[in-house]
Amino acid sequence: MKKVELLAPAKDLGKALIALRYGADAVYVGGLEYSLRSRASNFTLEDIKTLVDFAHYYRKKVYVTVNMVFHDDDLKGIVDYLKTLEMMRVDAVIIESLGLMALIKKYAPKLECHLSTQLSTTNSLAVEELSKWGADRIVLAREVDMLSIEVIAQRCKTPLEVFIHGGMCANYSGRCTLSNRMTNRDANRGGCAHSCRWNYHVYHGTELLSKDDLPFTMSSYDLRATPYIERMIKAGVASLKIEGRMKSDHYIAQVTRTYRKMIDEIEMGGHLDEKRLAYYNSELDKAENRPSDTGFLGSSKASELFGATQSFVSHEYVAMVKDFNLSNGYALVEVRNKFSKGDTLEVFGPDQDNEQFIVEDMFDEDGTIEVANRPKALIWIKVPFLVKPYYMLRKVAL
């Protein structure tokens, strides 16, 4: 069985380092320009260089998204940008534009070209054609079912990347301009207003059919592919991709770590029975998720999310460990959300299984405190076991 890559998203350098520490084999990030997620792209070239150096030291990889659907004016300076990425030893760029792929082959040939899901690649014939033109990896459309993934993987030599977790475009990615038309924000150049998630009336002729207590929307469930991970790995999929460049530190850590453990268990020869799947799903529930399902993986007719759209989370992230004093058992933590003495907290880390304790004592520079409620404040908290920097603390819902 080939080792599969776990690919995680990151909005900024901090989150990228968390993703790599929590088990990602590679991260994908966007620069300040040319990326589809303009609001989620906070990487300066210097940040990208720092990230590449860190990742390569640990034999991990960095991919940069250059996946805006370009208009001619947007292409200014692109060759210099690509050459810089190549010089920094970025491993690959994720692109939609085939013309850009030709430029990369000419001016920055050491950069691998991973073709984005925006190309809606759904079959082996398209994979073959795109490979012939120079694609080094193809990100399959999220509309492809599991059996088709297996067949495509068998028929094609080009490495395949498949989304396994996170938000789904309701429409084929890249083939939607609802946002352009309704808000003048270009969905394919980073301005998507998520108009698909708004409420709509439905008419047939002049007859109103929709109900105000359950309005029509195109909002899709998020994707959670846990029941299919084993088949994907066995099929030879090269990379399993988590979506979510806008997500929090805790989300990145928890989701990445959960899939890391799942992949490791499968690659060690394990079979995920219902009990193990339930365990991994309960772990994913601890991150901030919208309601999720398996999308098109198991069915050609995915359904939409009518009514409840609130995200659900079973554990609230409250602090990140910065340091630990072995001699007195106190951890220095950075507060993210409110917690109090007497709360039950769960600790987890890249190499640490979940462990719980009750907050008995904590203090800041002014002395003992009963409640930690200042975001980013540094406080000391008594922890009855060893913790390390980058471990996270979360409040257990009772």
Add this chain to the structure above:
Amino acid sequence: METLVTLSNYSYLKKLRDYGVSGIITGSRYFSSRYFYDLETLKKIALECIIYGLDLYISIDTFLEEKDRALLEEYLEFLRFLRPKGIYFSDFGVLHLLKKLHFEAEYIYAPDTLMTNSLDAEFCLRRGMDRVVLARELTIPEIKAIAQRVDHKVDLYIFGYLKMAKSKRHYLNNYFKEIGLDKEAKDDLYFRLKEYNREGYLPILETKYGSEIYSEGILAAYLEYESLSKIITKGIVDDLFLKEEVLFTVLKDLKRLNGDNAGLLLNNLKLRFSDLKFDDGYFHQKTAIKKEDA
């Protein structure tokens, strides 16, 4: 610029020729998200195109599922006998198969939203495609720049509701099931969406391949027609959701449009069909990249 019309109504064929149309784009229930013709009807259409001197173009605009590879091959073998002048496609798997089968026709890449720059247009033309259909989300200067760069081997939508979204999801039937409404949405052209806080009704068409959503307004490139006609090879009039009267009024206008009468003809169109909203799409409005610029 030649005018092509998408053929949603088979009975229009002879009349289209009389209105100066050079060809039609159509398809069948197979691999098309908007045409419902069976193969026998498609054969008749092909025959009538020969009789009336219309060029026949076939649209294969769905994304091919792996299980349908053999079916697509069979369909292309069927189409070969209809001798279409060209095939419009949006999936490179279709192109792969066309080349493999040595299918003699023009290959026209029509990816809707993705064809937005010269680099991509050039790339496609260098790899065996004969023309590309430009995205609807382009301004006139952007269209001109691309067309000039690729020797005018571009098609452009010049009239009709603008396609805004394509999905594999069966939005309406899923919703009707959710609210317990016994209603079938498939292949029905009379469904509309209306966003809660906005004016305008968005046509939505659901087929076995999923759903497509169109704009509330109708693109009418009257004022731009003369300048576009110098740079575009084929102008496409999309008849989907249009009444016959509107379609043929427009085709009549296109035959006589020039820089002097465009404004007058457009005003007449708006007065005559005052229940419809006509606009110029994205021709003069560049969409913003960031929220703060919108």
